[in-house]
Amino acid sequence: MNFSAALSQYYGEYLILTLIVLAGLPITGLLGVILNWKLSLSYNQKSVSKKVRGKHCLVTGASQGLGKATAIELVKAGAHVTIIARGKKDPKTGISSLDSVVKELELSKVNPDQIIQFFAVDLTVYDKVVEMFEKLFEQGHNPEFLFCNAGSATPGLFIDQLPVQNKEKYEEGEHEWMMKSNYFTHVNVIRALLQVARKGESTEEDSICGISSKIAIKLPKSIILVGSVLSTLSFVGFSAYSASKYAIRGFADAMRSEMKPLGVHVGIYYPGNMATPGFEIENETKPKITAKIEGSSETVSAKSAAESLLAGFDRNLFYYSNDLLGELARVSVNGGNPRPYPVVEILATPLLATIFTVWAAITDMEIKSFYKK
Template identity: 25%
Template structure:
């Protein structure tokens, strides 16, 4: 066979692969309209959630935010009024308290886009965390999201507006890879992935579409707090990874939700991580599925190189601390 024959054969197989993927990727592509719809954001009084609330308002949504601290909620409402001239609704509840969550969700009215964004994080070695801190991180981030979804789902299913609706979870790149210092946090965010994958199969028949958002480090009040007490190795390992502004993450998140994407990445590093960690997760875009299929081998090599550098940092660090 000549060189041209070979390249023709390769081209033909790639085209056949594309056609095959277009036929089989599920769920089907969808679009979630935001304008004039009810967007409910937990943890909407600060950081990424507040940025998301402001942008949803700017796109014409009716927005409700939920958090614990009424003063921060009032401040968020005032700041959105000042920057957009629009009123949002605020509801007060601890996501750990199912009855409080249910009352808050019911008072807000039927939800079209539910964003479980609330979350807490601290970086410590598991040995240096009390059980109550571990339970708090997993409780708020994972069980809290169950409480929210359980409270909102029946209403979303019974909605009279038959257009597609969305349930989105704010995970983290640490929901795609475990890093030194984040045992509890990664466990909570990996947990959200299992929740989201199974939930999508349960709600697809009701035209409800699940998104999992994977932000990198994002400049928010919570990150500033966490940074004060990070283990040195956590800093060394995360040192070179990119960080973003809350507004930029919110924009990526909202676009991901509107396009009904299951995985939502926020930057180029996140794009590569989404391909690397695609595994058995659903994929709506046959083009993205194509990219996953053809690049998975090479990206596995890149992933192993990252692990190599991380383990070298750990080895060097402990070699030094033994000598000292």
């Protein structure tokens, strides 16, 4: 029997085998993505401690929620920690909310020599952020690890978040505020750090990306920006919030590329919903259709989210999420950035394209059905 005859005889079997392989590869890839995601979020406090013990860490937005939980874990790992937030004062006692956070951090110290301090700063005001870094550098506490977490969420329909006219003058709407409180609180911290680090220094011939070696040694070893699952996808009710989180993602893409030659690792973390005071406030303005699309997805504790953040930080991941949908979306929108698990992510791509096509169709149907009723 010649080859063509054999091929003809077993054509059906070969076709079925080929289809099984073609279908199986994306499924294998997806399972590999999920397995690697699970493993990458396993928190190893000893490993994190080796990295940060005795080092200065700066955490923004640390008065509550994820920022506070991250600061606590860093203190437990033996780091010196500076926390930043607006630090609202109690009108009755005059005590800043950051005072109580610092007292809580003090209880988590593993070494009496650990330095715990706070600065009450509005990170949307650039001059104030520069002043804060000048004080830090004077103390010799310029951060070796930087965690940019400050931000807030105010969901709402676009029409309900327009600028408000007041005495023939329009006051800013939620879109302006979301960019200030989410995007610029990240950008201001990093550019103020660079502003102070380069003070009095001139550009040298050995500069990399415009930064001289004298300035480079003052920079953090790692910068973690906190985005959101809504940095990768969005839907009704999140036009203001999601846009600001997308902006952080674009900023992180450029910063990763620009800081890499200097030996500075940049990462962006996409947390899912967390059981925090901020999430409770977010739900107060959340449209019903937005809540319906979100569904009854479980929230995680701030401590759990902080451990996932530090697990990715410890492994020097770039894009990462503690939420399965966030991780799958991360793989889908990775763009021109390095993939941590390229083989399985490439294999999973056709299946992920199908999953998110179906997700988009279901979401559109839910919105249409909601408003039809």
